[in-house]
Amino acid sequence: MAVQRKQFPFSEFEPKWQQRWLDEGAFRAANPGEPGFDANKPKYYVLDMFPYPSGEGLHVGHVEGYTATDIIARFKRLRGFNVLHPMGWDAFGLPAEQFAIKTGQHPRVTTERNVDRFRAQLQGIGFSYDWDREISTTDPKYFRWTQWIFLKLYNSWFNPETQKAEPIETYKGDNADSVRLAYVSEQPVNWCPALGTVLANEEVIDGKSEVGGHPVERRPLRQWVLRITAFAERLIDELDGLDWPEGIKLLQKNWIGRSEGASVTFGLEGASETIEVFTTRPDTLFGATYLVLAPEHTLVDQITTAEQRDAVEAYKRQVASKSDLERTELAKEKTGVFTGAYAINPVNGARIPIWTADYVLTGYGTGAIMAVPAHDERDWEFATKFQLPIIPVVAPADGSQPDTSAVFVGEGIAINSAPIEGLPTKEAKARITAWLEEKGIGHGTINYKLRDWLFSRQRYWGEPFPILWEEGRHRALPDTELPLVQPEMEDFKPTGSPEPPLSKATDWVQYSEKARRETNTMPQWAGSCWYYLRFCDPLNPERFVGTDAENYWMDAGKPGGVDLYVGGTEHAVLHLLYARFWHKVLFDLGYISTREPFQRLVNQGMILGPDEQKMSKSRGNVVNPDSVISEYGADSLRLYEMFMGPLEQSKPWSMKGVEGVYRFLGRVWRLAMEETQEGDWTISPALVEADLTPAQLRVVHATIKKVTEDIDGFAFNTAISQMMVCTNEFVNASPRPVAVLRTLLVLLSPFAPHIADELWALLATKFSGFHGRASSQAWPVWSEEYLAVSEAEYVVQVNGKLRDRLVVPKDAPQAEIEAKALALEKVQESITGKTVVKIIIVPNKLINIVAK
């Protein structure tokens, strides 16, 4: 590669300033009670989604979000805020463990190496983190408190009366274990033989593991589960006070999937058992012509008749062997078999057949449905295929006859339904539900798609559960024994069975003569559920976060504590939902001061490769931030990522674009510096202490205004454009007033902090008014008086079409503008033969003459 002369010596001054900021503790945030804490300053907590320190190193996608928050953090500091801007590592997780298994190296070693690399990369971009607050989820001093919070969940229950988490002691029932927020449950889980672990539903994509893409099968296992469903209602309702993108709120609501309906009890013909079904359309009960049980439903075996047994068994085997992908295949044919049994419809005594089919899911509702083929598409398809009766019970509201040849899923008027005959759907639902309750055969209920959170993993590299087992019963490990650290092991491979690797550490497992330790570990989500709290007070040995620190940084008189949280949409549902859940439990128990963790959420868009495809190793279109830095410098990298386009939008990378902002920084550099014959840089002799012309003043103040407003509005790309405009204005000015740099360098410093501080320091050697650093000044203020113009240029339109322009004194009277506009030759041409019916004037901007 041809070595090109650098436009400015970034490779010398960038590392110098990074070191100096670290040495000076330039971005340390003082906590209440610490030296340097100023109680008069308002607080601002700006947080990045901390990274998993992979072996790949930092990605340009990370840099985008991190640069945006760094600009905000630096801007807020200059505006007089006490800013908390921390960084840490979400360092437990599968890749480190997989690598460890392959190479035999302890995951701690590779994790530390990756963390060092990430830290060096982040520092090489000049992010203004308070590195004294760095935390890692794998640090026992950190996960001690992850385990402590788990014990809080274990020792709490959700009181339906208060709608809050409470200590388990307030529970008056006889089986506390049945209500704990952390509980043990035998349930079918996603078992991945290749990874040797179970996975959460969310970690399974199309029947394959999210990590590695290995096949996943279903198996019943004893698991730790967190009772997140108890908070479903609040997790929906309390989104209301948050400044999140509406789309993300919607995603969360849909994920939780609240639906109102009724639970109805069907009797079995010739048996005492009953079948509960959930329906959102109780008004269609009279149209229920058969029932369907999920193949996994426990009643299937009991009710199946001798003649049907072989068919049902065969069907169950067939379903069990299907992968999740095959089962959810789109546009697939409905399948199912008749069990031979019949149920009695409790509203009309009708005898209806009971089928089993895999279009009914075992995990939702009761795993059984009443089928109303006339008014449900799935039931319609099924009934049509197996020739089951279809009885319409809802007529279209427009009074037209029900069309029995097609399914009608809309609302309408109830027909063929004695107690609710003629009622519109909404009323019919309410009436029939009340009627069901009266008769004791059903009741109104609410169902959620959200399932409780499967919380255990059969892995080594995660937080061990602080739980002991004795005689088949579990109990909490005493707080005093936290942190519970994984045992040192030579062999941390999965056992290949669902038995976790920790079970191989027999000495560690044997807690006492009778008690054994739990050998599962927690999922990666655990550590990221509360890290934002630890950042407030990362070294506290007494508490997961000190009360004063938590109150100060998290409480801004709003529902959420963190003022700004930036990260990718991939965490829109899970991480954010899990963190909100833990937060609410800690809030209910009185440990923290806000009901929500994150007040404002912003999602950065994806950065695509130059080919407009998602960056990936296999496509070979990955852009490495290190190579950009070595060629153009960290400031160029930062600036380009912000100049590409709106933060939330996805956009392709372009090296030519990097060169563009690099050239801009070169122009800024040459505003102040000039190259000597010998190739050294010296302060430009054109630079003098002189007044700015009115035009220059206008540009400078317009720039202050636009940059200030655009940072506030997250429009970093247009803020940069304006700084380019300002720079272009001065590039050829000679003499060149040095005052412009006193302002421009401060405006530039959040975006390109190295060059701003470097030029500031160089100018201080010759000019007054350059004290301290550019990045420690007060943010400039604009004056409208410099922006004011004495003349206004009007756009003159006739019938909305541009015809001419008109220059008049600013704020000229309307009559004068009208007269002058009408007198214009081009206006006359276009209105001859017409009558002027109306004239619209937008002051100092536009006049529109409407003529017919």
Add this chain to the structure above:
RNA sequence: CGGCGCGUGGCGAAAUGGCAGACGCAGCAGACUUAAAAUCUGCUGGAGGAAACUCCGUGCGGGUUCGAGUCCCGCCGCGCCGACCA
């Protein structure tokens, strides 16, 4: 299949309902240079015209409005996410 988002020059983009294309990239021409690179200056949506200028133009069709890239309705295309949740 459903939900959400997005469609503006050769490209990334900009535009409180009020001059479409700021700023940058690429391209063309010029200055500087022995030459090139770098830098600086000018031009750069399309069609027509020697020019002044004219007409057309924000995916397509309709609507609201004095005025629509922007708001409303319907379509088409692309992207992301969820997918039989009764």
